[in-house]
Amino acid sequence: MEAERRPAQAPASHLAHLTLPAIPAGRGQTMLALQFQFDRSQWLDRASILDHQFEQLRVLVDHARAQAPFYRDHMRRAQIFSLGGLTPASFARWPLLSRRDVLAAGAALLARTMPSAHGGIIWNATTGSTGQPVRVANSALGALFQDALVMRSHFWYGLDLSLKFAAIRSGTDEAAGADWGPALRGTFETGPSVLLGLSEDLGAQFEWLCRESPAYLLSRGHTLHALIHESRARGARPEGIKALLSFADRPPDDLRMLAREVWGAPVFDTYSAGEFGVLALQCPDHEHLHAQSEHVLLEILREDGSACAPGEIGRVVVTDLHNFAMPLIRYVIGDYAEVGEPCQCGRGLPVIRRIAGRSSHMAVDVNGRRFWPLLNPFMWASTPITQRQFVQLTRTHIEVRFVAPRDLTSAEEADIRAGLISTFRHPFEFSFVRVDEIARAPGAKFEEFISRVDGPA
Numbered sequence: 001m002e003a004e005r006r007p008a009q010a011p012a013s014h015l016a017h018l019t020l021p022a023i024p025a026g027r028g029q030t031m032l033a034l035q036f037q038f039d040r041s042q043w044l045d046r047a048s049i050l051d052h053q054f055e056q057l058r059v060l061v062d063h064a065r066a067q068a069p070f071y072r073d074h075m076r077r078a079q080i081f082s083l084g085g086l087t088p089a090s091f092a093r094w095p096l097l098s099r100r101d102v103l104a105a106g107a108a109l110l111a112r113t114m115p116s117a118h119g120g121i122i123w124n125a126t127t128g129s130t131g132q133p134v135r136v137a138n139s140a141l142g143a144l145f146q147d148a149l150v151m152r153s154h155f156w157y158g159l160d161l162s163l164k165f166a167a168i169r170s171g172t173d174e175a176a177g178a179d180w181g182p183a184l185r186g187t188f189e190t191g192p193s194v195l196l197g198l199s200e201d202l203g204a205q206f207e208w209l210c211r212e213s214p215a216y217l218l219s220r221g222h223t224l225h226a227l228i229h230e231s232r233a234r235g236a237r238p239e240g241i242k243a244l245l246s247f248a249d250r251p252p253d254d255l256r257m258l259a260r261e262v263w264g265a266p267v268f269d270t271y272s273a274g275e276f277g278v279l280a281l282q283c284p285d286h287e288h289l290h291a292q293s294e295h296v297l298l299e300i301l302r303e304d305g306s307a308c309a310p311g312e313i314g315r316v317v318v319t320d321l322h323n324f325a326m327p328l329i330r331y332v333i334g335d336y337a338e339v340g341e342p343c344q345c346g347r348g349l350p351v352i353r354r355i356a357g358r359s360s361h362m363a364v365d366v367n368g369r370r371f372w373p374l375l376n377p378f379m380w381a382s383t384p385i386t387q388r389q390f391v392q393l394t395r396t397h398i399e400v401r402f403v404a405p406r407d408l409t410s411a412e413e414a415d416i417r418a419g420l421i422s423t424f425r426h427p428f429e430f431s432f433v434r435v436d437e438i439a440r441a442p443g444a445k446f447e448e449f450i451s452r453v454d455g456p457a
């Protein structure tokens with residue numbers, strides 16, 4: 001059963017006169033060594049996974065307090081008096097690290113020296129959906145783990161590496177590749193890949209996709225969503241799509257349904273952040289996500305700092321266990337997520353049921369209480385609306401901005417309004433505005449719900 005998920009291809013052999021079993025070159029060997037361990041560690045129980053994480057965390061903290069001035073006092077502040085005393089219970093007292101702290105700390109967060117085996121420093125800038133960009137230093141080792149997690153995702157989803165891979169994303173000018181890129185290079189020989197910019201217009205993206213007809217398509221959730229709508233509107237579809245891979249945005253709730261219905265393809269989602277890269281991958285067997293605990297310690301916390309129980313939504317707080325260049329320990333990433341029950345698949349990796357969004361995406365009721373709106377994806381199927389965004393303007397008024405080929409009839413408006421009142425479970429007043437497109441800042445994540453109401457975040 002598990003074996004069916006392995007790629008059909010054997011690794012690429014680096015040795016002359018040897019094809020099988022293959023022996024790749026150095027980096028390929030490291031990647032396979034990591035996959036072998038991931039294969040085992042994913043099945044450990046939660047307690048064992050946590051034990052492994054804390055072993056690595058003690059090494060990181062020891063390095064951080066000695067090398068990064070920012071952390072000099074953190075152990076004392078958390079009332080942890082020896083590395084052995086660093087446990088899940090005492091770590092709960094470790095101060096949280098905000099984006100503002102990172103900006104204020106500047107060079108004090110950087111390690112003066114780094115273990116030489118971790119390789120050189122790589123800088124990443126994050127745009128983030130709010131506020132000033134944060135620049136994060138990481139090591140070549142951190143980048144290696146990122147690639148290893150990408151490889152893991154391909155294994156999990158059973159991708160056939162010999163087929164064509166397409167991506168619509170920003171951040172590179174490489175237009176086409178002989179292979180699937182650096183994550184697999186040197187370990188597997190893959191089919192070709194093609195790349196298109198995220199800023200191309202939708203029609204051009206769709207035509208490109210039909211021309212290329214890749215087996216796999218990677219893009220932001222909302223771009224995939226728009227492409228499927230375009231496909232349905234044109235009555236045409238790209239041939240041969242086997243799976244869609246979404247990243248960056250929280251995918252629209254009806255993306256999976258649409259992808260199955262219109263293209264007959266499943267969607268596999270990745271939760272990532274510029275500061276860390278991959279944080280969680282969709283379970284191969286379910287729609288929820290598994291935190292990538294071999295690389296990050298991901299906590300979901302209540303406002304009082306205690307851990308959320310399954311079914312609760314809290315702040316996502318991340319520790320990168322392998323960034324020795326600029327240690328990020330208990331970094332508040334700005335997203336909110338819902339904790340899930342342990343997964344039926346048997347993997348011990350913690351479950352994130354869904355990413356809820358950021359605090360500015362919480363709705364506010366008439367009494368000023370904030371809550372996460374649950375947006376019913378099924379209510380749109382019988383309407384001409386292809387894309388929508390809710391903007392809460394006051395405590396009682398929500399504007400529904402929508403894209404559609406025509407205006408809504410008053411009967412449709414009344415139907416949608418009734419549906420929204422029952423979905424939101426609050427008697428908001430809804431107004432409707434048809435727009436040509438739903439604009440967002442370049443690089444910013446698309447959000448289905450935005451609140452413009454001031455109040456406690």
Ligand SMILES: [Zn+2]
Pocket residue numbers: 283284285286290343344345346347
């Ligand atoms: Zn699972």
